[in-house]
Amino acid sequence: MSADTDLQLYSYYRSSAAYRVRIALEIKQLSYQQLPVNLLSGEHRQLEYLQTNPGGLVPTMSTAEGILTQSLAIIEYLEERYPKPSLLPQSAMDRAQVRSIAYQVAMDIHPLNNPRVTQFIEATVGLNKEQKLDWYHHWIAQGFGALETNLKVLNSNGRYCFGDRVTLADICLIPQVYNALRFDCPMQDYPLINAIYRHCTGLPDFIAASPESQPDCPPK
Numbered sequence: 001m002s003a004d005t006d007l008q009l010y011s012y013y014r015s016s017a018a019y020r021v022r023i024a025l026e027i028k029q030l031s032y033q034q035l036p037v038n039l040l041s042g043e044h045r046q047l048e049y050l051q052t053n054p055g056g057l058v059p060t061m062s063t064a065e066g067i068l069t070q071s072l073a074i075i076e077y078l079e080e081r082y083p084k085p086s087l088l089p090q091s092a093m094d095r096a097q098v099r100s101i102a103y104q105v106a107m108d109i110h111p112l113n114n115p116r117v118t119q120f121i122e123a124t125v126g127l128n129k130e131q132k133l134d135w136y137h138h139w140i141a142q143g144f145g146a147l148e149t150n151l152k153v154l155n156s157n158g159r160y161c162f163g164d165r166v167t168l169a170d171i172c173l174i175p176q177v178y179n180a181l182r183f184d185c186p187m188q189d190y191p192l193i194n195a196i197y198r199h200c201t202g203l204p205d206f207i208a209a210s211p212e213s214q215p216d217c218p219p220k
């Protein structure tokens with residue numbers, strides 16, 4: 001790991017958005033200090049954290065140049081500041097294809113299953129636990145169904161979403177699959193997504209970034 005950075009990451013071990021940033025940091029071999037924010041106990045809604053991230057979400061990254069929020073903005077910053085190895089392919093079209101997959105996960109799927117959203121519908125619409133799980137499964141099925149087709153169209157090789165190395169697309173997909181498995185989403189209809197998940201979660205950078213490898217992960 002390179003030691004010439006001054007990066008601190010506010011993270012929660014199970015946060016899929018923080019998991020994205022951790023994977024990017026590992027791939028770029030950047031050293032960073034991790035500052036755990038406990039989403040279960042509500043640390044992210046306390047004044048101290050809100051002063052750093054007014055949206056009350058993780059991740060947040062503190063850099064020598066200032067504070068950054070939003071996982072994709074943080075990853076794009078790392079990509080520009082520390083370009084090698086790159087998380088995007090060469091051509092404009094290929095880069096756009098990779099971003100398209102990444103955004104399907106980060107913008108179309110993930111926001112709908114965020115705890116603050118499911119907690120709100122639980123409290124206001126009065127959904128029970130099972131209905132809340134149905135909500136989660138519904139949006140994963142919609143999102144992963146479209147994603148599986150898109151990956152086929154893009155000729156994914158079943159190891160990575162795009163081309164023959166890790167890109168921003170895998171960085172977004174893997175944490176979302178981790179989450180879907182945690183909530184028992186049926187996964188049998190997504191052979192490509194499953195194959196990419198199996199391959200990438202065996203890579204050392206993904207293992208180091210995984211929830212189970214984080215300092216705030218409770219012991220089993």
Ligand SMILES: N[C@@H](CCC(=O)N[C@@H](CS)C(=O)NCC(=O)O)C(=O)O
Binds near residue numbers: 039058059116
């Ligand atoms: N678009 C944001 C999403 C961040 C986000 O939703 N973080 C979740 C954890 S994965 C969170 O902090 N949730 C707190 C809550 O829902 O109360 C990003 O990519 O950074």
